[in-house]
Amino acid sequence: MTMENILLYLYDNQQQIYVFILAIFVGIEVISKVPSVLHTPLMSGSNALSGVVIVGSIIVLGHTNPDNYLALVLGFVSVVLATLNVVGGFMVTNRMLEMFKKKPAKKQ
Amino acid sequence: MIESVIAISYLVAVVLFIVGMKMLSHPDTARRGNGVAFLGMMIAIAATFLTPGLSNIILILVAMAIGTGVGSYMSNTVKMTAMPELVSFFNGMGGAAAALIGLVEYGGLPVTDMAKGATLMASLILGSVSFSGSMIAMGKLQGKIKDIRINKVLAFGIFALAIALAAYVLYAGEPGSPWIYAVLVLSLIYGLAFVYPIGGADMPVVISLLNALTGVTAATTGLLYDNMVMFMGGVLVGSAGLILTLLMAKAMNRSVSNILFTSFGSAAGTVSAGTQGDQVAKEINLYDSAILMNYAQRVVIVPGYGLAVAQAQHAVHDLEKILEEKGIEVLYGIHPVAGRMPGHMNVLLAESDVPYDKLIEMDDINGKFPNTDVVLVIGANDVVNPAANDDPSSPIAGMPILEVNKAHNVIVIKRSMSAGYAGIQNALFFDPKTRMLFGDAKKVLTGLTEEIKTM
Numbered sequence: 001m002t003m004e005n006i007l008l009y010l011y012d013n014q015q016q017i018y019v020f021i022l023a024i025f026v027g028i029e030v031i032s033k034v035p036s037v038l039h040t041p042l043m044s045g046s047n048a049l050s051g052v053v054i055v056g057s058i059i060v061l062g063h064t065n066p067d068n069y070l071a072l073v074l075g076f077v078s079v080v081l082a083t084l085n086v087v088g089g090f091m092v093t094n095r096m097l098e099m100f101k102k103k104p105a106k107k108q
Numbered sequence: 109m110i111e112s113v114i115a116i117s118y119l120v121a122v123v124l125f126i127v128g129m130k131m132l133s134h135p136d137t138a139r140r141g142n143g144v145a146f147l148g149m150m151i152a153i154a155a156t157f158l159t160p161g162l163s164n165i166i167l168i169l170v171a172m173a174i175g176t177g178v179g180s181y182m183s184n185t186v187k188m189t190a191m192p193e194l195v196s197f198f199n200g201m202g203g204a205a206a207a208l209i210g211l212v213e214y215g216g217l218p219v220t221d222m223a224k225g226a227t228l229m230a231s232l233i234l235g236s237v238s239f240s241g242s243m244i245a246m247g248k249l250q251g252k253i254k255d256i257r258i259n260k261v262l263a264f265g266i267f268a269l270a271i272a273l274a275a276y277v278l279y280a281g282e283p284g285s286p287w288i289y290a291v292l293v294l295s296l297i298y299g300l301a302f303v304y305p306i307g308g309a310d311m312p313v314v315i316s317l318l319n320a321l322t323g324v325t326a327a328t329t330g331l332l333y334d335n336m337v338m339f340m341g342g343v344l345v346g347s348a349g350l351i352l353t354l355l356m357a358k359a360m361n362r363s364v365s366n367i368l369f370t371s372f373g374s375a376a377g378t379v380s381a382g383t384q385g386d387q388v389a390k391e392i393n394l395y396d397s398a399i400l401m402n403y404a405q406r407v408v409i410v411p412g413y414g415l416a417v418a419q420a421q422h423a424v425h426d427l428e429k430i431l432e433e434k435g436i437e438v439l440y441g442i443h444p445v446a447g448r449m450p451g452h453m454n455v456l457l458a459e460s461d462v463p464y465d466k467l468i469e470m471d472d473i474n475g476k477f478p479n480t481d482v483v484l485v486i487g488a489n490d491v492v493n494p495a496a497n498d499d500p501s502s503p504i505a506g507m508p509i510l511e512v513n514k515a516h517n518v519i520v521i522k523r524s525m526s527a528g529y530a531g532i533q534n535a536l537f538f539d540p541k542t543r544m545l546f547g548d549a550k551k552v553l554t555g556l557t558e559e560i561k562t563m
Contacts, residue, residue, distance in 0.1 A: 057205050086179070
């Protein structure tokens with residue numbers, strides 16, 4: 001791969017590079033001030049978001065030739081695991097956050 | 109037409125991801141934020157089903173049903189204390205899913221497209237590292253896996269070999285070359301070698317880092333498919349996860365490089381707050397303390413000599429009033445010898461008009477600590493030292509104490525780590541539930557009141 005190729009690749013994909021850099025800043029900005037009691041729930045929530053690979057898992061299984069058994073099995077497992085990541089991730093985050101339900105004021 | 113619907117749905121999903129994450133970082137909105145992000149995910153998944161030429165729909169739905177069933181069962185039955193393990197497990201599943209995508213796509217890839225090939229290999233390698241690393245992290249949190257010293261150079265060598273082999277497969281390999289499995293195995297081994305030597309106490313930070321890694325993996329998979337929702341979502345998780353890793357390390361009074369590159373990272377950890385053996389007292393800031401109290405149901409204030417020295421009796425009354433206004437029950441736990449003389453605290457607090465029925469004697473308050481969310485220890489030391497109960501050799505052994513370590517959270521306001529009147533170290537300060545809030549009692553209490561007012 002020559003220098004020219006790399007430059008051409010960057011030129012062809014400049015929109016994605018812009019998006020990439022902006023998204024990094026958004027990610028940093030979004031959680032700039034977070035109290036430490038929320039560290040674990042936030043980690044869990046963003047873990048659920050990384051389950052977005054499920055989109056890729058669905059596409060890969062959906063485009064697999066039904067005769068290709070190995071690919072079918074791998075794709076199937078991939079969808080199961082990605083779903084686990086999404087569903088489990090969001091549910092466990094929700095359970096963690098139950099402590100932040102504002103409790104009814106106590107009469108004294 | 110259908111492509112635009114998908115593209116717009118993905119755009120909406122990404123916006124919901126960002127808004128959800130923003131809401132997740134504030135306690136009042138966190139639960140709704142989780143829901144918003146979930147909605148975004150549902151939209152992204154639904155839109156994906158519109159992808160032209162999608163077949164095996166039944167198979168996909170069956171797989172999703174299995175994942176949903178197992179995932180909801182696991183997250184509903186897990187004990188509160190075991191949640192970090194579960195997060196690690198789910199994170200590993202995401203990594204594994206991405207690695208499998210890479211593996212399947214490799215079979216159908218025209219090897220001429222180098223850029224696509226490189227993103228595919230990145231998904232395969234990073235996904236595998238994230239998977240095996242997360243599994244080890246989970247085992248360590250459960251205490252099932254012991255620390256093992258692994259040569260860092262060797263570990264890095266394995267990683268480098270995986271990358272080199274991936275490059276070789278891309279350039280010279282025939283389509284469907286079995287060497288791809290060697291790349292997979294090497295990456296899995298690197299994930300193990302990466303997490304094995306790190307101490308169990310540092311696992312939350314490592315899990316956060318692995319979570320960021322899964323995000324990056326999702327992003328590379330997104331590049332592979334030119335899929336914006338995967339790409340954006342992945343980059344978002346990657347960068348937020350990285351910042352969160354740094355924040356967590358800071359909150360634990362540890363540096364990330366120390367955690368990652370020092371084997372058994374305990375004894376050699378950076379220590380600024382004071383140590384007892386290999387234990388490190390954890391600091392907390394005003395804002396975090398205010399949040400803890402703002403969401404508590406019952407706060408017990410344990411005053412000591414430090415309160416008297418700082419003349420902070422009015423400041424503590426102000427804090428009590430603002431908490432009561434928010435519907436939080438505030439009590440004072442009074443040790444008979446708190447301060448330098450019996451009754452010292454009662455006199456002091458009565459001076460600032462603290463209602464007398466809020467001052468609870470030791471025997472009565474001790475029964476309440478297990479149901480107390482936050483104990484705020486202000487300049488008291490020996491009277492809350494668990495050594496009196498646990499350590500027969502301690503100079504204060506047998507002295508009755510306020511058993512604050514039975515509460516859910518303990519915040520200790522103190523000027524420094526110096527010992528109390530009895531001149532002995534206090535194990536309470538190193539309890540995992542305890543956070544140190546250093547500073548002058550009066551200033552700290554005034555600051556806390558201000559923070560809570562704005563919430």
